[in-house]
Amino acid sequence: MYQVALELVPDYGREQMREGVARLLEPLGGMERYVKPGERVLIKPNLLSAKPAEAAVTTHPELLRAVILEVRRAGGVPLVGDSPGVGSGRRVAERSGMMAVIEETGAEFVPFTESLPVAGSGTFKEFQLARPYLEADRLINLPKLKTHEMMTMTCCVKNLFGAVVGTAKAAWHLKAGADKELFADMLLELYRLREPDLNIVDAVVAMEGNGPGSGDPCQVGVLLAGDNAVAVDQVAARVAGFPRQLLYLESAARRMGLAGSNPDEVAVLGPDPDQVLERPLRLPHLSDVQFGLPGFLKNRLRNQFTSRPEVAPGKCELCSVCVKACPPAAIRVQGGRLRFDYQRCIRCFCCRELCPHAALTLRDGWLLWLVKKTGRSL
Numbered sequence: 001m002y003q004v005a006l007e008l009v010p011d012y013g014r015e016q017m018r019e020g021v022a023r024l025l026e027p028l029g030g031m032e033r034y035v036k037p038g039e040r041v042l043i044k045p046n047l048l049s050a051k052p053a054e055a056a057v058t059t060h061p062e063l064l065r066a067v068i069l070e071v072r073r074a075g076g077v078p079l080v081g082d083s084p085g086v087g088s089g090r091r092v093a094e095r096s097g098m099m100a101v102i103e104e105t106g107a108e109f110v111p112f113t114e115s116l117p118v119a120g121s122g123t124f125k126e127f128q129l130a131r132p133y134l135e136a137d138r139l140i141n142l143p144k145l146k147t148h149e150m151m152t153m154t155c156c157v158k159n160l161f162g163a164v165v166g167t168a169k170a171a172w173h174l175k176a177g178a179d180k181e182l183f184a185d186m187l188l189e190l191y192r193l194r195e196p197d198l199n200i201v202d203a204v205v206a207m208e209g210n211g212p213g214s215g216d217p218c219q220v221g222v223l224l225a226g227d228n229a230v231a232v233d234q235v236a237a238r239v240a241g242f243p244r245q246l247l248y249l250e251s252a253a254r255r256m257g258l259a260g261s262n263p264d265e266v267a268v269l270g271p272d273p274d275q276v277l278e279r280p281l282r283l284p285h286l287s288d289v290q291f292g293l294p295g296f297l298k299n300r301l302r303n304q305f306t307s308r309p310e311v312a313p314g315k316c317e318l319c320s321v322c323v324k325a326c327p328p329a330a331i332r333v334q335g336g337r338l339r340f341d342y343q344r345c346i347r348c349f350c351c352r353e354l355c356p357h358a359a360l361t362l363r364d365g366w367l368l369w370l371v372k373k374t375g376r377s378l
Contacts, residue, residue: 001265001267002226002227002260002265002266003027003028003226003266003267003269004224004225004226004234004235004266004267004269005024005025005027005028005224005225005226005268005270006024006222006223006224006235006239006268006269006270006271006273006276007021007023007024007222007223007225007270008221008222008271009024009221009222009223010204010221011204011221012060012063012204012205013062014062014065017062017063017066017204018065018066018069020066021063021067021070021200021223022070024200024223024224024225025070027269028225028226028227030074031070031071031073031074031076031198032074034074034138034197034198034227035071035075035076035197036074036075036076037074037075037076038075038077039077039137039138040076040077040079040137040138041076041077041078041079041136041137041138041139042079042080042110042132042133042136042139042140043064043067043068043071043078043079043080043081043107043140043142044082044133044139044141044142044159044160044162044163044196045058045059045064045082045143046082046142046143046144046146046154046159046162046202047059047083047084047089047092047093047096047098048084048085048092048212048213048353048354049084049085049087049213049354049356050084050091050092050094050356051095051096051213051356052095052096053096053097054217055217056146056205056206056207056215056216056218057096057144057146057207057212058092058096058098058144059096059098059142060144060202060204061096061097061100061101063200063202063204063223064098064101064102064142065104067140068080068101068102068105068107069105071140076138077108078105078107078108079107079108079109079110079132079136080102080107080108080109080110081109081110081130081133082162083111083130083163083164083165083166083169084162085213085325085350085353086321086325086354088111089109089111110132112131112132112133112162112165112166113165114131114165115128115129115130115131115164115165115168116128116131118134118193120193121189121192122185122189122192123182123185123186123189124176124189127189127193128164128165128168129164129165129190129193129194130163130165133163133194134194138197139194139195139196139197139198140197140200141156141159141160141196141199141200141229143155143156143158143159143201143202144159144201144203144206144207145201145203145206145220145224145236145239145240146206147207147208147209147210147211147215147240147281147282147283148212148284149210149211149212149284149285149349149352149353150177150180150183150347150348151180151187151248151249152242152247152248152283152284153233153236153237153240153247154212155201155232155233155237156199156201156229156230156232156233156236157187157188157191157229157233157253158187158249160191160194160196160229161187161190163190163194164190170325170326170327170350171327172186173327173346173350174327174328177346177348178346178347178348180248181252183248184248184249184251185252187249188230188249188252188253191230192258195229196227196229197227198225198226199224199225199227199228199229199232200223200224200225201223201224201225201232201236202223203220203221203222203223203224203236203239204220204221205217205218205219205220206218206220206240208281208282208283209283209284210285210352213354213355214352214353214355214360216282218282220239220240220277220281221276222239222271222276224236224239228259229260230250230258230259230261231259231260231261231265231266232260233249233250234260234261234263234266235266235268235273236273238274239273239274239276240277240280240281242280242281246283285307285362304365306364306365307347307362307363307365308340308342308347308363308365309340309351309352309361309362310340310361310362310363311337311338311359311360312358312359312360312361315358315359316337316338316357316359316360317357317359318333318338319356319357321354321355321356322338322350322351322355322360325350325351326350326351327346327350328344328345328346329344330342330344330346
């Protein structure tokens with residue numbers, strides 16, 4: 001059985017968070033089970049973009065503080081690192097409040113700037129992953145529970161995509177991001193190259209709606225932990241109330257027969273995850289109903305069966321973050337406005353995910369609009 005612990009923690013008060021993390025880990029054997037004296041422990045939060053903690057885009061700094069202190073108490077040497085979708089990890093850590101915590105606790109910030117090649121063993125033959133991620137003695141994964149417009153949910157497994165340094169993420173979106181099942185396979189293959197020793201999920205305040213960067217904070221009041229990321233993700237999805245048919249990573253993990261993917265193998269320690277929330281987290285915009293269609297129809301009808309990004313009136317400041325982040329280079333600034341090449345666009349929505357001004361919206365193709373209007377699904 002793979003154990004996943006839940007602990008109710010109503011807010012991010014410093015002492016409350018420290019005590020909550022200790023209670024969370026206690027039934028799993030405490031931090032001492034995962035960290036031995038002298039080990040260099042990489043703590044990998046979600047550093048998606050330079051937003052304040054209250055926006056619920058990044059892992060909360062008080063959870064990071066509590067985990068650093070637990071690592072120190074167990075005798076470990078805490079390191080903190082991640083690679084954001086755009087910009088430097090240091091700037092995101094400063095803006096989110098995490099850098100202040102790193103400095104106050106005496107932890108070491110290790111920017112993900114240098115990559116090392118790692119041979120894959122599945123569909124993808126090689127990954128380039130951050131050196132600190134590969135060289136640390138222990139890895140503690142610290143994701144934020146959020147909705148995700150491409151994958152429905154981002155949590156433990158998806159957070160490990162941050163081990164891919166900087167703009168190399170765009171190359172992976174270009175290689176695998178046009179197909180959700182293929183992208184899920186890629187994320188799981190990356191996960192298996194270095195499985196975290198411990199996963200602790202920040203779901204005190206989660207994100208709902210159009211996550212992972214433009215959704216709305218939602219009070220959930222729970223932390224989750226376990227040493228199997230697939231199992232923890234499965235329980236986190238139950239807390240959020242997400243429909244299983246929309247959980248592409250979970251489906252891919254079951255298809256691949258990965259440990260922790262069978263619900264019968266997962267034991268929950270603590271409150272019933274199905275009863276934490278009175279209502280499910282609001283789902284992201286349904287942007288695609290191509291799945292199940294033959295390949296030749298997907299290609300022909302993609303624009304009609306998917307949503308496409310557009311500029312929300314009056315919000316775009318022409319900062320060009322989306323232009324630089326777009327994997328297929330389908331966005332440009334021309335004539336004082338953003339222009340999209342929808343034939344090149346792969347519908348990964350990196351532009352919406354990383355836009356600092358929430359300036360991009362989605363418009364449904366006419367067949368997608370008709371499916372939604374009639375309440376049918378493919």
